[in-house]
Amino acid sequence: MASQISDKKRPKKTKKRSRVESVEFERINSLNWNPTLTEKDDDFSFLIGSNELEGGFLCLEEIDESEYNLGIAKSTGGSEEKGKTKLKKQKVDTKNEELNGEAKGESKEEIEEVGKETKQKKKKKKKKKKEKINKNAVNEAEGNEESPAVTDGNDDQEQDSVDETEYYAWNELRLHPLLMKSIYALKFKEPTPIQKACIPAGAHQGKDVVGAAETGSGKTLAFGLPILQRLLEEREKAERQLPENGELDEKVASAGLLRALIITPTRELALQVTDHLKEAARHSNFRVVPIVGGMSSEKQERLLKTRPEIVVGTPGRLWELMSGGDTHLVELHSLSFFVLDEADRMIENGHFHELQSIVDMLPMASKSTDDDSQKSQNCETVSSVQRKKRQTFVFSATIALSADFRKKLKRGSQKSKANDELNSIETLSERAGMRADAAIIDLTNASILANKLEESFIDCREEDKDGYLYYILSVHGQGRTIVFCTSIAALRHISSLLRILGINVWTLHAQMQQRARLKAIDRFRGHEHGILIATDVAARGLDIPGVRTVIHYQLPHSAEVYVHRSGRTARAHSDGCSIALITPNDTSKFAALCKSFSKDNFQRFPLEMSYMPEVMKRLSLARQIDKISRKDSQDKAKKNWLERSAELMELDLEDNDSEEERVNNHKRKKATSAQLTNLQEELKSLLSRPLQPKTFSKRYLAGAGVSPLLQNQLEELARQKSSNNSGDVKGKKMIVIGQDCVEPLQALRSAGPETKLNLKDMAEKRRDITELRRKRKETKKRLREQRRKQKKKLQGKE
Numbered sequence: 163m164a165s166q167i168s169d170k171k172r173p174k175k176t177k178k179r180s181r182v183e184s185v186e187f188e189r190i191n192s193l194n195w196n197p198t199l200t201e202k203d204d205d206f207s208f209l210i211g212s213n214e215l216e217g218g219f220l221c222l223e224e225i226d227e228s229e230y231n232l233g234i235a236k237s238t239g240g241s242e243e244k245g246k247t248k249l250k251k252q253k254v255d256t257k258n259e260e261l262n263g264e265a266k267g268e269s270k271e272e273i274e275e276v277g278k279e280t281k282q283k284k285k286k287k288k289k290k291k292k293e294k295i296n297k298n299a300v301n302e303a304e305g306n307e308e309s310p311a312v313t314d315g316n317d318d319q320e321q322d323s324v325d326e327t328e329y330y331a332w333n334e335l336r337l338h339p340l341l342m343k344s345i346y347a348l349k350f351k352e353p354t355p356i357q358k359a360c361i362p363a364g365a366h367q368g369k370d371v372v373g374a375a376e377t378g379s380g381k382t383l384a385f386g387l388p389i390l391q392r393l394l395e396e397r398e399k400a401e402r403q404l405p406e407n408g409e410l411d412e413k414v415a416s417a418g419l420l421r422a423l424i425i426t427p428t429r430e431l432a433l434q435v436t437d438h439l440k441e442a443a444r445h446s447n448f449r450v451v452p453i454v455g456g457m458s459s460e461k462q463e464r465l466l467k468t469r470p471e472i473v474v475g476t477p478g479r480l481w482e483l484m485s486g487g488d489t490h491l492v493e494l495h496s497l498s499f500f501v502l503d504e505a506d507r508m509i510e511n512g513h514f515h516e517l518q519s520i521v522d523m524l525p526m527a528s529k530s531t532d533d534d535s536q537k538s539q540n541c542e543t544v545s546s547v548q549r550k551k552r553q554t555f556v557f558s559a560t561i562a563l564s565a566d567f568r569k570k571l572k573r574g575s576q577k578s579k580a581n582d583e584l585n586s587i588e589t590l591s592e593r594a595g596m597r598a599d600a601a602i603i604d605l606t607n608a609s610i611l612a613n614k615l616e617e618s619f620i621d622c623r624e625e626d627k628d629g630y631l632y633y634i635l636s637v638h639g640q641g642r643t644i645v646f647c648t649s650i651a652a653l654r655h656i657s658s659l660l661r662i663l664g665i666n667v668w669t670l671h672a673q674m675q676q677r678a679r680l681k682a683i684d685r686f687r688g689h690e691h692g693i694l695i696a697t698d699v700a701a702r703g704l705d706i707p708g709v710r711t712v713i714h715y716q717l718p719h720s721a722e723v724y725v726h727r728s729g730r731t732a733r734a735h736s737d738g739c740s741i742a743l744i745t746p747n748d749t750s751k752f753a754a755l756c757k758s759f760s761k762d763n764f765q766r767f768p769l770e771m772s773y774m775p776e777v778m779k780r781l782s783l784a785r786q787i788d789k790i791s792r793k794d795s796q797d798k799a800k801k802n803w804l805e806r807s808a809e810l811m812e813l814d815l816e817d818n819d820s821e822e823e824r825v826n827n828h829k830r831k832k833a834t835s836a837q838l839t840n841l842q843e844e845l846k847s848l849l850s851r852p853l854q855p856k857t858f859s860k861r862y863l864a865g866a867g868v869s870p871l872l873q874n875q876l877e878e879l880a881r882q883k884s885s886n887n888s889g890d891v892k893g894k895k896m897i898v899i900g901q902d903c904v905e906p907l908q909a910l911r912s913a914g915p916e917t918k919l920n921l922k923d924m925a926e927k928r929r930d931i932t933e934l935r936r937k938r939k940e941t942k943k944r945l946r947e948q949r950r951k952q953k954k955k956l957q958g959k960e
């Protein structure tokens with residue numbers, strides 16, 4: 163009886179405890195940054211810059227937030243506690259059941275039976291949970307559902323199945339258990355080298371960090387985990403200092419403050435970093451919100467009203483809201499972390515205006531000068547005690563390309579903000595308040611490029627580029643491929659050609675509306691063998707798993723962009739390859755690129771030239787179709803424009819053509835249309851066959867584009883045929899050799915060393931040729947001079 167009474171009481175106690183915990187969490191959540199967490203109290207000033215790098219020319223079209231996981235986060239507070247309470251309740255219930263069993267005098271067998279049932283139930287629950295996770299993953303991949311920043315309590319059960327010993331490599335980094343839980347969920351068995359190096363400095367020593375490491379090496383978590391770690395430590399410290407009466411100091415209990423501001427150069431990157439941090443913060447209740455152009459300011463303001471601790475944004479929209487006086491964004495006194503991701507991109511020409519303005523909004527760290535107080539006028543006035551020491555993190559894969567950068571940082575020169583332009587990475591870091599003792603972690607190797615990246619090139623004439631591109635995509639079209647162009651015109655040209663050739667491609671460039679940009683990425687991400695044709699807007703930061711190949715259709719203007727473009731493949735622990743299409747005009751640019759990566763050898767991409775006649779035949783048809791279609795749409799657009807203009811001016815358009823001209827026009831149109839139909843049909847028939855090398859024998863069905871399914875069907879057909887003609891006559895037998903679409907990396911690896919091109923040799927040859935030309939020129943000059951003198955002599959004699 164006594165036990166029955168206590169059973170009834172226990173759940174109530176749990177509820178009460180959970181309520182207390184929830185209040186505590188709210189209080190801790192609202193606490194300010196604890197300045198004692200940093201090691202020293204040195205003065206530092208903060209100057210940062212940002213700029214809307216991609217957004218200036220885009221329409222600020224509204225996008226459906228929920229579609230892209232940008233919905234206003236529901237208050238996550240409490241779900242963790244709920245989970246815990248639920249779990250505790252389960253434990254209590256199980257205990258009670260056991261106790262009940264004993265109290266009721268049930269036999270051991272009966273108790274065991276109950277135990278078995280509970281186990282079975284647990285198993286079923288686990289299975290359901292697994293199914294749910296899979297479903298969520300699919301939904302997320304399709305962009306259907308918002309991914310929760312915080313999981314439900316069931317994660318506790320999931321964690322039970324984690325073998326923590328597999329994650330021992332993380333132990334030395336002493337991360338908070340809630341962060342480790344996220345790492346288990348992410349299945350990151352060990353920290354990447356940049357994470358290993360940055361976490362102790364950023365999280366435990368409270369240092370500023372300049373981090374440079376190859377593309378895809380996990381830099382986001384290298385700054386993300388220290389931020390979350392310190393916020394969690396701070397929260398726990400405050401929890402320990404909770405006044406005994408449990409009453410909250412009203413000032414301290416003010417709603418969530420902005421603690422970390424992360425600036426990225428592109429919108430897509432901001433959204434990606436947000437997602438990544440949400441995953442890492444899923445157990446710790448911190449809210450991460452993206453603030454980017456391309457969605458309505460009102461919606462962003464609504465997002466900010468939820469008072470997220472971490473904001474990730476692009477400079478343009480951030481500055482727009484800050485200068486508009488958004489309360490959450492201007493309360494910068496609470497800011498403890500300022501991050502510049504892809505920092506070197508931030509300072510590129512014409513992009514730093516907003517960045518500079520944001521920097522100037524940041525209150526100075528601890529010096530309370532007149533200037534400071536003036537600078538922070540726009541911010542909420544706070545006591546000097548509340549002034550926080552900010553940590554500054556500056557990250558990129560290509561920082562180290564700025565030769566003097568490290569030297570200057572080590573000198574610790576700290577210039578004033580006044581009159582400084584944010585035109586170099588050095589100035590940017592100084593203005594961002596980088597302290598002299600900042601940890602400078604440069605893990606880039608001499609070549610800067612990702613370790614597992616294999617690079618290659620194809621040297622070709624300008625007019626053959628399209629053919630080689632089509633060849634690579636159809637003969638080696640395995641895995642995801644990104645084709646980079648420097649101009650939107652080139653992007654439009656090749657995407658149109660490839661579509662005519664029956665290759666499905668998605669495009670991404672800065673003149674697209676934001677919705678379309680995100681959709682293109684989503685679709686590309688969702689297709690195992692997808693092809694994305696992109697400008698350099700996609701060069702930085704985009705983390706799409708399974709990108710196997712990067713093709714440089716046009717060479718980029720700088721070595722940095724080449725590194726970032728190529729870095730879309732060979733990310734994390736995967737490998738990948740890049741192929742650059744080099745025309746004679748590009749050779750010197752390419753040689754300069756190789757020089758900046760300290761590379762002598764570059765591999766030539768292996769080509770099976772017997773495919774090329776067929777490739778060129780198809781391409782020629784596609785070009786003709788493209789030309790006719792373009793002309794047609796241009797004519798239509800011109801006609802529409804004329805009609806619209808006339809309508810606006812209330813004028814009547816007169817047709818001045820004579821009858822004869824009209825008839826001729828009509829005939830021309832008809833002929834063009836017939837020509838178009840013929841070309842399309844011809845191409846269709848070519849495309850219906852697999853792309854075959856010239857040496858193709860009718861007895862063998864082979865070629866690129868034979869899918870495994872088609873190959874199976876054809877093999878089956880061949881078997882049927884041969885069994886029907888059991889008295890097989892020579893020549894009638896058909897053999898199917900499916901062209902196993904070999905992915906470019908595989909082709910490159912099996913190509914052998916003879917395809918290597920020695921750039922040193924190339925450079926020497928070029929030097930020899932230049933020298934030869936110079937000598938020839940000099941000889942010519944000398945001969946001309948001699949002839950002139952002889953002529954003069956002869957004239958003098960006469």
Ligand SMILES: Nc1ncnc2c1ncn2[C@@H]1O[C@H](COP(=O)(O)OP(=O)(O)OP(=O)(O)O)[C@@H](O)[C@H]1O
Nearest residue numbers: 350352353354377378379380381382559703705734
């Ligand atoms: N410790 C880890 N173990 C395995 N994978 C990881 C780890 N940390 C991060 N990753 C994964 O590696 C991929 C690349 O990470 P991230 O985007 O942070 O790289 P990055 O260095 O910022 O690249 P970039 O320079 O191109 O922006 C991501 O998919 C991320 O989930």
